[in-house]
Amino acid sequence: MSLLTAENLALIFGGLTALSILLYAILDGYDLGVGITLPMANEPWRDTAIASIGPFWDANETWLVLAVGLLLVAFPAAHSAILHALYLPAALLLLGLILRGVAFDFRAKVKASRKTRWDYTFKAGSVLATFSQGFMLGIYVMGLEYTSGSIIFACFSGFCVTAAYAMIGNAWLIGKTSGELQLHAIRQCKIAGVLTLSGILAVSTINPLVNANALQVWTEPPMAYLYAAIPLLCFAMFIIGYLALKRLPLPQDHGAWLPFAICNIIFICSFLGLALSFYPFVVPNQLTLYQAASSRESLLIIFWGAVVVIPVIIGYTALAYYAFRGKADGLKYY
Amino acid sequence: MLDTLILSRIQFAANISFHILFPTITIALGWLLFYFKVRFDISKHPVWMRAYRFWVKVFALTFALGVVSGITMSFQFGTNWPGFMESIGNIAGPLLAYEILTAFFLEATMLGIMLFGFHKVPRWVHSLATFLVALGTTFSAFWILVLNSWMQTPAGFEMIDGVAHATDWWAIIFNPSFPYRFIHMLLASGLTVCFLVAGISAYRLLKGDNKKAPKLTLKTALLSAAILAPTQVLVGDFHGLNTLEHQPQKIAAMEGIWHTEKGAPLVLFAIPDEETQQNRFAIEIPKLASLILTHDANGELKGLNEFEGEHPPVAPVFYSFRVMVGMGMLMLLMAWWGSYQLLRKKNLAPLQLKVLVGMTFSGWVATLAGWYVTEIGRQPYLVYGVLKTRDAVTTVPGEHVAMTLTMYLLLYVVLLVAYIKTLFWLANRAVEVEEYDLTRPGLVENRSQPLQDNSPDTRTGAAL
Numbered sequence: 185m186s187l188l189t190a191e192n193l194a195l196i197f198g199g200l201t202a203l204s205i206l207l208y209a210i211l212d213g214y215d216l217g218v219g220i221t222l223p224m225a226n227e228p229w230r231d232t233a234i235a236s237i238g239p240f241w242d243a244n245e246t247w248l249v250l251a252v253g254l255l256l257v258a259f260p261a262a263h264s265a266i267l268h269a270l271y272l273p274a275a276l277l278l279l280g281l282i283l284r285g286v287a288f289d290f291r292a293k294v295k296a297s298r299k300t301r302w303d304y305t306f307k308a309g310s311v312l313a314t315f316s317q318g319f320m321l322g323i324y325v326m327g328l329e330y331t332s333g334s335i336i337f338a339c340f341s342g343f344c345v346t347a348a349y350a351m352i353g354n355a356w357l358i359g360k361t362s363g364e365l366q367l368h369a370i371r372q373c374k375i376a377g378v379l380t381l382s383g384i385l386a387v388s389t390i391n392p393l394v395n396a397n398a399l400q401v402w403t404e405p406p407m408a409y410l411y412a413a414i415p416l417l418c419f420a421m422f423i424i425g426y427l428a429l430k431r432l433p434l435p436q437d438h439g440a441w442l443p444f445a446i447c448n449i450i451f452i453c454s455f456l457g458l459a460l461s462f463y464p465f466v467v468p469n470q471l472t473l474y475q476a477a478s479s480r481e482s483l484l485i486i487f488w489g490a491v492v493v494i495p496v497i498i499g500y501t502a503l504a505y506y507a508f509r510g511k512a513d514g515l516k517y518y
Numbered sequence: 519m520l521d522t523l524i525l526s527r528i529q530f531a532a533n534i535s536f537h538i539l540f541p542t543i544t545i546a547l548g549w550l551l552f553y554f555k556v557r558f559d560i561s562k563h564p565v566w567m568r569a570y571r572f573w574v575k576v577f578a579l580t581f582a583l584g585v586v587s588g589i590t591m592s593f594q595f596g597t598n599w600p601g602f603m604e605s606i607g608n609i610a611g612p613l614l615a616y617e618i619l620t621a622f623f624l625e626a627t628m629l630g631i632m633l634f635g636f637h638k639v640p641r642w643v644h645s646l647a648t649f650l651v652a653l654g655t656t657f658s659a660f661w662i663l664v665l666n667s668w669m670q671t672p673a674g675f676e677m678i679d680g681v682a683h684a685t686d687w688w689a690i691i692f693n694p695s696f697p698y699r700f701i702h703m704l705l706a707s708g709l710t711v712c713f714l715v716a717g718i719s720a721y722r723l724l725k726g727d728n729k730k731a732p733k734l735t736l737k738t739a740l741l742s743a744a745i746l747a748p749t750q751v752l753v754g755d756f757h758g759l760n761t762l763e764h765q766p767q768k769i770a771a772m773e774g775i776w777h778t779e780k781g782a783p784l785v786l787f788a789i790p791d792e793e794t795q796q797n798r799f800a801i802e803i804p805k806l807a808s809l810i811l812t813h814d815a816n817g818e819l820k821g822l823n824e825f826e827g828e829h830p831p832v833a834p835v836f837y838s839f840r841v842m843v844g845m846g847m848l849m850l851l852m853a854w855w856g857s858y859q860l861l862r863k864k865n866l867a868p869l870q871l872k873v874l875v876g877m878t879f880s881g882w883v884a885t886l887a888g889w890y891v892t893e894i895g896r897q898p899y900l901v902y903g904v905l906k907t908r909d910a911v912t913t914v915p916g917e918h919v920a921m922t923l924t925m926y927l928l929l930y931v932v933l934l935v936a937y938i939k940t941l942f943w944l945a946n947r948a949v950e951v952e953e954y955d956l957t958r959p960g961l962v963e964n965r966s967q968p969l970q971d972n973s974p975d976t977r978t979g980a981a982l
Contacts, residue, residue, distance in 0.1 A: 239630030257611030264600030275922040285586035289579040482608040493619040
């Protein structure tokens with residue numbers, strides 16, 4: 185009990201919030217990515233692609249609710265400062281998520297003649313939600329300020345996140361589909377991978393230039409040597425991933441999940457890189473985790489709940505993924 | 519004139535009004551689906567599966583709308599009402615966190631299994647997933663109504679430098695108005711679903727659907743409504759007494775009592791006039807309000823004059839209350855009339871079917887009206903006696919709020935029209951197509967679970 189001081193609790197909840205954001209980016213990242221590159225020319229492909237994410241998208245999106253919720257309950261001052269600055273892009277994010285989410289169901293239930301309309305809505309919603317997330321990230325990196333420079337950077341960040349989600353989305357499809365659609369996903373994944381790599385390179389260059397805290401983290405020995413492993417691992421993954429994509433598909437579908445695993449590592453590295461650049465700040469250069477945290481007794485109540493419940497959530501989530509293992513071609517919707 | 523405060527209030531009201539439409543359906547519809555599934559598991563009769571298959575589609579669509587409109591809410595606290603969390607975050611935070619942890623993940627994950635897993639998991643796992651989805655929606659209702667009730671009747675806390683700190687979580691969760699509000703809302707959800715199911719089923723029958731499933735669902739819905747409706751009247755009465763004890767000015771606004779009086783009449787209808795502080799064109803029943811609320815014909819009821827500057831705007835609370843009660847009475851009458859006819863003559867008359875189609879969304883009207891009574895009735899407070907609404911609002915420029923408000927309103931109108939059209943389109947399609955058609959060759963069910971009885975009607979009599 186004595187370990188659970190206000191400081192440690194702030195750190196734990198900072199970690200939990202970060203974990204939720206990372207899980208959100210990976211999990212909703214792949215299903216938004218499927219939406220971003222939804223093949224509008226081929227309806228059976230669209231049905232399979234959307235069926236592959238059908239059982240999961242709702243739970244994936246819940247990680248966003250948890251991330252925003254944890255920020256809200258554990259760091260209320262940061263929640264209002266960040267969302268205050270991101271008011272309009274957050275509204276566009278919500279618009280995108282709403283359109284994408286309802287299109288899932290409407291496309292399967294409306295008259296056949298209206299289905300394509302909802303498929304376009306699905307794609308547009310996915311793109312809007314993703315771009316808004318990237319834009320919000322960009323503004324956050326630039327210290328939550330709107331200047332012409334920061335807006336250009338945020339738009340660029342929007343494109344990068346769109347590319348990254350498209351990459352992981354197609355990596356998911358490689359694992360979940362077969363035949364022509366799988367080949368299509370391999371091609372898309374390569375293109376998105378190249379775009380993502382250039383995006384990560386650009387952001388890694390700009391971030392230390394505008395962010396004194398980040399510059400210090402990445403250049404000050406001895407920890408900087410250790411941290412250097414993160415970008416090295418990340419870039420190695422891009423190379424291995426590209427080589428793997430060139431050889432896929434293999435007989436018996438060997439290695440079909442390798443691109444998705446590699447994308448996961450890339451996402452984790454990129455996220456760790458960003459998190460290290462900002463720690464201990466939760467609002468860049470203004471508010472640290474420790475200053476923004478809620479009262480100790482309220483955090484304790486949530487902490488014990490989370491300790492009990494999160495393993496259960498991970499357990500039944502794993503069961504759901506196990507139940508829907510294998511290719512999505514035959515998945516039927518009731 | 520339209521400043522950030524009023525625009526934020528309209529936006530929050532629009533978001534939460536749109537959002538509550540869908541959970542109101544999914545809470546009870548989840549349990550109804552579980553009932554269909556259990557009946558199917560026990561009897562193996564395909565009609566229960568047909569009922570399940572049709573209504574699970576409605577559930578999925580409704581759930582999706584509920585989820586996406588709910589995400590908006592979690593952002594709104596920070597974007598538009600930062601003062602809310604700054605002041606009572608220590609109470610609201612854990613409650614919201616528990617809702618996400620115990621309800622949202624459970625229902626979202628299990629929904630995937632429920633919708634896609636029929637052939638992927640063992641039958642009992644599918645039934646369990648259906649149960650857990652229903653349980654998740656109910657947990658969600660539990661936590662959010664704890665928070666809402668706490669905002670109406672706060673308890674178990676102390677204020678230190680303008681910030682609420684929890685002292686007794688048991689008192690916070692089971693605050694004075696929570697049990698009444700929670701049960702009232704669960705029953706509202708039950709009645710909303712009864713009339714939705716009855717309305718859509720009646721529509722199918724009117725369209726010439728002579729399959730067994732719509733008759734079965736119509737009967738289930740009407741008989742349930744016949745029990746739930748009078749229970750709701752009783753619970754609503756207890757809830758009103760509880761409100762009188764803790765928020766007397768809300769009751770004064772609901773009943774249109776301007777000045778404290780003994781033997782107050784029940785105002786059936788009137789036009790409340792805020793300026794002259796009286797009711798115009800009032801139709802009243804003498805002494806009845808006192809009798810209902812104090813159980814004494816000459817009991818004293820406090821008037822709005824005792825709460826100068828601390829009471830809600832009268833007209834919206836007054837009218838909403840009458841809409842809610844009026845709709846509730848209509849539902850009670852229709853449920854009893856329909857059930858009587860069903861039990862006596864086995865079939866409803868065409869007129870009754872048409873009335874039921876007209877009342878498909880009557881639950882929405884009553885539920886929204888009820889929420890307007892309790893939420894507007896809490897004004898000018900956001901947290902009764904603790905935090906005023908105007909002190910919690912954001913400093914985001916009014917134009918930005920106006921832009922997002924316009925966006926939401928347009929979106930909600932489009933989605934609502936699409937939702938209602940899709941429900942009736944699903945009903946029309948169900949008239950033509952047989953769900954779970956066991957005569958179709960190559961059906962997975964035929965291979966794994968041979969059922970000799972393929973005609974929908976032979977065994978239904980026993981199953982009902």
